[in-house]
Amino acid sequence: MRTRSKKRGLFDSSNPYLKEETFMQQGSGSYAITDDDKMTISGAVNKTFLLGMIMMAAAAVSFTFTSPILTFGGAIGGLIVVLIASRNLEKASMYAPIYAVLEGLFVGGITAFYATAYEGIIMQAVTLTFAVFFAMLAIYKSGLIKVTKSFRTGIMMATGGIAIFYIIAMVLGFFGIHMPFLHEASPIGLMISLGILGIASLNLLLDFDTFEKGEEYGAPKHMEWFAAMGLLITLVWIYVEILRILAIFMNRD
Numbered sequence: 001m002r003t004r005s006k007k008r009g010l011f012d013s014s015n016p017y018l019k020e021e022t023f024m025q026q027g028s029g030s031y032a033i034t035d036d037d038k039m040t041i042s043g044a045v046n047k048t049f050l051l052g053m054i055m056m057a058a059a060a061v062s063f064t065f066t067s068p069i070l071t072f073g074g075a076i077g078g079l080i081v082v083l084i085a086s087r088n089l090e091k092a093s094m095y096a097p098i099y100a101v102l103e104g105l106f107v108g109g110i111t112a113f114y115a116t117a118y119e120g121i122i123m124q125a126v127t128l129t130f131a132v133f134f135a136m137l138a139i140y141k142s143g144l145i146k147v148t149k150s151f152r153t154g155i156m157m158a159t160g161g162i163a164i165f166y167i168i169a170m171v172l173g174f175f176g177i178h179m180p181f182l183h184e185a186s187p188i189g190l191m192i193s194l195g196i197l198g199i200a201s202l203n204l205l206l207d208f209d210t211f212e213k214g215e216e217y218g219a220p221k222h223m224e225w226f227a228a229m230g231l232l233i234t235l236v237w238i239y240v241e242i243l244r245i246l247a248i249f250m251n252r253d
Helices: 020-027 041-064 068-085 089-117 121-142 149-174 187-216 223-252
Strands: none
Touching: 041 068, 041 089, 041 187, 041 223, 068 089, 068 223, 089 121, 089 223, 121 187, 121 223, 149 187, 187 223
16 A cells, blocks of 8 residues: 555656646545546547647647737637646646647747748657657656656756746846847857757656556546646647747758
């Protein structure tokens, strides 16, 4: 029989939707759940594919009918839905598709912007995103990088720092002030962007581990939707960072 201390830290993911306490509270609730009602890896994977298809459909609409309202509305709306979902986990199956639609609107708008400015960049970005995903999956499965508690903590701190960095840059942008070196076509700007992409990619290891631990510790079925949302967020982050890096290279030519 597993003790609580043995479980501690297993879900301490840097992804805001896959925190340790989130799964522990759900998995150790006072109500009993049957095996059919428990989270599985295959169930979470299937829901990730479903959310991905919904997101791509919404992205196609936003890409075709490009509008700043759709792009920024999708980004802000997606954030709001995620915050609501994190406090209503039992309704994750309802909020996850809504999030996928909103995120799709954002992705479609961003994709249209880069596609217009840089010829051929989208196919390269999509290919590299899948390459990063499968490379990190192979690394995780091989055990080349172990997802330990200290590893989680380090990635969480780095991701939090990046989030603060982006928030500051966004706020300063409203006043016409641009954060130096951020996404600039310079050696330092490129190094910063590559570092951010590296942290985003390492988040995939945490997401993969959460899928496995969710099944191992008997989280309820609705957490599959919640976990799928988290993985989708990481993939979109990687895709956007790759777009920015490719744009830097193209600006240097």
